[in-house]
Ligand SMILES: Nc1nc2c(ncn2[C@@H]2O[C@H](COP(=O)(O)OP(=O)(O)OP(=O)(O)O)[C@@H](O)[C@H]2O)c(=O)[nH]1
């Protein structure tokens with residue numbers, strides 16, 4: 046268990062000031078990309094495959110990858126970003142370039158950051174595959190937490206139930222009943238086994254031409270899934286890091302992998318852990334999409350949807366329109382968010 050140490054406001058402020066001083070110092074030492082304009086080609090569009098410090102690997106419009114420096118004016122650049130870049134005309138055989146600007150993001154995956162409050166991990170994601178499995182355990186509450194995170198990014202989650210080879214029909218039946226409910230809400234469902242290959246074809250179809258991520262708890266089989274889809278993924282990642290000369294960062298940096306379907310997969314430990322942090326009550330309710338059309342029908346505007354008189358959500362649970370487990374999860378998650386807020390500690 047990691048040791049938690051509570052910091053007071055003064056300590057936090059000092060840490061932040063020190064860090065800012067270091068950043069300012071580092072910045073004043075590194076001049077911006079030191080290349081005269083006549084050495085740079087025309088503006089082109091590219092896609093960030095990975096980022097390492099002040100460099101990024103991009104894919105050009107012909108699908109070729111190359112390393113680029115990043116202008117200091119580009120303050121945030123992550124895997125998945127579409128960028129404007131210019132090629133450096135140089136005598137060296139290796140193509141290189143400069144990233145000039147980031148195009149507006151369609152979506153951004155963020156996580157809390159000790160120093161900056163929130164940090165963007167990846168961008169322009171079309172689909173979030175929430176992976177759960179029969180073992181270690183199937184938990185609809187964890188599933189709902191990921192759904193909340195996805196819905197708050199306005200991305201429809203795809204629900205994957207892995208390791209179906211480990212359960213017989215009778216063990217699968219109650220889980221399937223819940224998955225049917227999620228399906229009725231519009232979420233695609235894939236039953237999968239990395240071991241037997243059941244569902245892999247459906248997975249390929251769903252991944253399609255999109256930019257995808259896999260999220261889910263440790264042990265549900267995310268690595269196994271990536272290996273199923275891309276048996277050479279490790280080598281591909283190795284190649285990219287060799288190219289950058291900064292291989293040591295590859296274990297934590299987000300990277301974008303091309304899938305045989307033509308789609309893409311963004312992967313990193315930060316991406317996989319996405320989703321299980323603090324949200325306010327309004328954000329939580331966004332993840333319960335079947336509640337949303339009923340909210341305006343609750344008698345009181347500040348209805349907590351518990352024992353409040355005239356609660357339309359509660360009435361819908363009683364009539365069987367809304368599943369009891371979703372209602373229970375909503376309250377458990379709101380409660381745990383409230384507890385988190387009152388016990389907020391900084392972890393060092
Ligand atoms: N029986 C069975 N085992 C599986 C399946 N998929 C994965 N496993 C096993 O489950 C264990 C965990 O799989 P991983 O792929 O490492 O899980 P992960 O989600 O990447 O875990 P972290 O790296 O901790 O996030 C491994 O022992 C896998 O062999 C499956 O479909 N069926």
Ligand SMILES: [Zn+2]
Pocket residue numbers: 343344348349350351353355356357358359
């Ligand atoms: Zn209500």
